[in-house]
Amino acid sequence: MIGRTKKPTVKDVAALAGVSATTVSLVLNGKGEGIPEMTRDRVRRAVKELHYHSDFTARAMVTRKTNLIGVVIPDISNAFFAACVRHLQVALSRHGYDILLCNSEERAENDLHYIRLLAGRNVDGLILTPSAEALTEKYETEVKRTLAEVGLPYLFLDRYYRGDEPKVVVDNAESSYRAAKYLIECGHKKIGAVAGPFILNSSYNRLKGLRRALEEKGLSLPDEYIVEGKYDIETGIRGGEKLIAADVTAIFAFSDVQAFGVYESVKRAGRKVPEDISIVGFDDAQYSALLDTPLTTMRQPVKSLAEEACRIVLALMEEKGEVENVQLPAELIIRSSVSRI
DSSP states (O other), X not given: OOOOOOOOOHHHHHHHHTSOHHHHHHHHTTOOTTSOHHHHHHHHXXXXXXXXXXXXXHHHHHHSOOOEEEEEESOTTSHHHHHHHHHHHHHHHTTTOEEEEEEOTTXXXXXXXXXXXXXXXXXXXXXXXXXXXXXXXHHHHHHHHHHHHHTOOEEEESOOOSSSSOEEEEOHHHHXXXXXXXXXXXXXXSEEEEEOOTTSHHHHHHHHHHHHHHHHTTOOOOGGGEXXXXXXXXXXXXXXXXXXXXXXXXEEESSHHHHHHHHHHHHHTTOOTTTTOEEEEEEOOTTTTSSSSOOEEEEOOHHHHHHHHHHHHHHHHTTOSOOXXXXXXXXXXXXSSOOOO
């Protein structure tokens, strides 16, 4: 039987590089500023030659830090959350942190499980986007209690409970107001909405902004002009069909993915965008500019959201400054899906 190769140690690296073990540790931990570059190069070459990897468990026992941040999101297949994770990983890596990613599949029990799991893995902090189910009254108390029990510094990203918890979000009400105001300025008075679940702050705040823009001009938003559903294509198709039958001239989809479904419903009805129906989305998804009729939409500042989340979670971990709640505006991107009437 072939024996297992002995795992190289810091002492082995030090011996090959001709330096002390302390010098090796300083170089590997990025604290070797005062060490000559030639010496640091010898350490790096020795690490590479020996295929040495740091023992993070041992380091964590000494420093009481794992340099890991737990991230819980509801749906990795959602382009918005996928982009958030990408930018979070980049932002945190600049500060020497990696992420442990958990996907709750929009289930509250998974949120609770992953919060406990990440705490058990000794992550240094937590960035949480709760599932829609976790935001219901049934689970709110339990999620908050679990967060208090594990004692991790945490913040909410995009979705949150009403209260003073630290959060980084888009100003959905103001951003939606701007989108609706643009439709009204283009002459539209009968505007329908394809919304997400109203339990989500993103959805009820976007509806709030839409209502405000309409009320300012003495216009109404009757119940038959609102379709609640998921942030998916199927809801867009169903909502588009209902709103076309209601004879609206414009449809505000609360996500670009829903807007894609609205496009399909317009096509099935034998109509055209924007000649017959104008459409506005929210997100500026990857393919929104590539449609036959490019989509006018609100671009979410995903990179800025991730960078702010990174900044705040690090500050919370270091107990620097007060708890912050950050709201960032979305940007109106005007393309070809809205006509003037």
